[in-house]
Structures are given as structure tokens and as C-alpha cells.
Amino acid sequence: ETGVTQTPRHLVMGMTNKKSLKCEQHLGHNAMYWYKQSAKKPLELMFVYNFKEQTENNSVPSRFSPECPNSSHLFLHLHTLQPEDSALYLCASSQDPTGGQPQHFGDGTRLSIL
């Protein structure tokens, strides 16, 4: 139990579907992150939120839309995805985004695009 919960754990969707990934942290952290982990590639940082404000968008396509309604919840809304978007999507949280505090990761959502 890491204190970071992601749902669903697995998701299969067609390219025209709309779905959302959810992340919830019970650690009282102020920063939350979305990462993409593809096979044989390093973890790719997608978005960073600090105190509910987006502070980082690593040139992520607009078909991925994050939402952070409060410091405990983070969503990733998916729309018109491509087969290359199939990957493990990881959520993480930390006390702050400066790197001095380690990140706590959820166990991810395994996304498959048909």
C-alpha cells in the first residue's frame, strides 16, 4: 500500500471512445504527476500539478487532458487515442515538485487501445 490508488487497473478502449483514469492520494501531498511507461522506454513525465495548478506539460498531445480538482485527486481524460498510446499510465504524488521529496507511485492503469 503506497497511499496512491489508481483506477481502473486495466482499461481496453477503442480509438473513438472517451474514458478517464483516476488517481487518489491519501498522503497529504501537494504535488501530483502523470507518467507514461511504454515497453522498453524510460518513464515519460506527462503532467505535473502543484497545489492544483498545472506546472508542467511535456508536449503531451491534446487527446490527453488532465484535471486536478483538489490536491488529493487527479484525473486523465482520454479521447480519440491512437494505438501507440497503449502503455502503463502511472500516477505519483510528493510533498513538493522540487525533487527534495521522493515521489510515491500508484500501481498504474494498463491501457490498451484497439
Added chain:
Amino acid sequence: LAKTTQPISMDSYEGQEVNITCSHNNIATNDYITWYQQFPSQGPRFIIQGYKTKVTNEVASLFIPADRKSSTLSLPRVSLSDTAVYYCLVVLYNNNDMRFGAGTRLTVKP
């Protein structure tokens, strides 16, 4: 921008000490180096963090030379359950840029 480079894989035997080195040129004084462990079907788990000299906790040590262009994760007396992928992460303090290494797949054999 800092780029982190680490070996793709390593093999070891139970009871041995394992050292995994990460190269990260172009990092600044305030940039932290963090190591994570990841098992299949799980997210990465924090192991150890530091920004200079040596840090030790109950599971590992982290050695960072004076020039800070590399760091070494040391796992004493590994067991079969230490078989996992180990990631090095550098966070650039000034702009929060985060660079994970590609991961080192450690296989511990009996």
C-alpha cells in the same frame, strides 16, 4: 538538460553486493538524485535519495562523487526478491525537469 544513463541489465548471485551506476552530467548543486525499484505490475517504489557524498538507509547506500556526474546505488547482500528494475531519477531543482533513466534490470540468481 540532464540526461541519465544506466546499464540495461545486470546479473548477480544471492548474498553478493550489487552496485548500479547512473551517469547524469550537467546537474546543479541543488538537484537531487533518487533511486526507485519496480516489480512487474507495480509502480516504482522509493529506495534512497541524496545530493552529495554518501547516504545510507536500511536497504541501500547511495554514493555520489564530488563532481556529481554519476551516482552509485549499492545493494548489500542481495536476495532473489531483489530481482527487479532499478531506476535513477534526477530532478532539476530550478525548473522541476525530471529525467528518469531507462532502468537497470537486475536478476539475482540462486
